[in-house]
Amino acid sequence: MEEILASIRRIISEDGADQGAAAPAADPAPPPAPEPEPEPEPMMAMPEPEPEPEPEPEPEPYMPEPEPEPEPEFEPEYEPPPPPPPPPPRPRRAAAPPPPPPPQYGDDILELTDVVRDEAEGLVSQPTAARAAAHLGQLSGAIAGSRAMGLGNSQRTLEELVKELLRPMLKEWLDAHLATIVQRIVEREVARLTIQAEEEQDHL
Numbered sequence: 001m002e003e004i005l006a007s008i009r010r011i012i013s014e015d016g017a018d019q020g021a022a023a024p025a026a027d028p029a030p031p032p033a034p035e036p037e038p039e040p041e042p043m044m045a046m047p048e049p050e051p052e053p054e055p056e057p058e059p060e061p062y063m064p065e066p067e068p069e070p071e072p073e074f075e076p077e078y079e080p081p082p083p084p085p086p087p088p089p090r091p092r093r094a095a096a097p098p099p100p101p102p103p104q105y106g107d108d109i110l111e112l113t114d115v116v117r118d119e120a121e122g123l124v125s126q127p128t129a130a131r132a133a134a135h136l137g138q139l140s141g142a143i144a145g146s147r148a149m150g151l152g153n154s155q156r157t158l159e160e161l162v163k164e165l166l167r168p169m170l171k172e173w174l175d176a177h178l179a180t181i182v183q184r185i186v187e188r189e190v191a192r193l194t195i196q197a198e199e200e201q202d203h204l
Helices: 002-022 109-122 126-151 158-203
Strands: none
Touching: none
């Protein structure tokens, strides 16, 4: 500021010296009145102070964002497994031929003679068969009579004697083979019933 005032005074003094040299020297000019001191120019207006910047708002304390709650896991609904496919139909087997009928065993082997007699009746005529039977009857009676004398029983025939002799042998044979015969017959019957049941099931 002082430098500005000094420069102003210098300019004013230089202007006054120039005017005094140019004036005529006729009349001595009265001494110039002392120039009033120039009023100091008003100081330059001080710039208005800049408004203080508003304080920046303090940053809010960092709060970590809450982690999202895990979504509840829903267990999948239990689905029963699909039913297994039905088994393929069983191929139909050809019907087995029926087993042969089991042999019919009589109570006595000697009864087969009656069957042989019945089947042999057609070979000769009835009168011839009657005469042959009469002769055989007489022969049998004679043999039985001669044998009965030794046995002490005249009423027993040859056939009865043969039956009595063969009975122990037949019993022994049946004891040895009857179980096998019965087992074979039972197995054959069970197999026949099984095949019949399978055929009926295939028809359903």
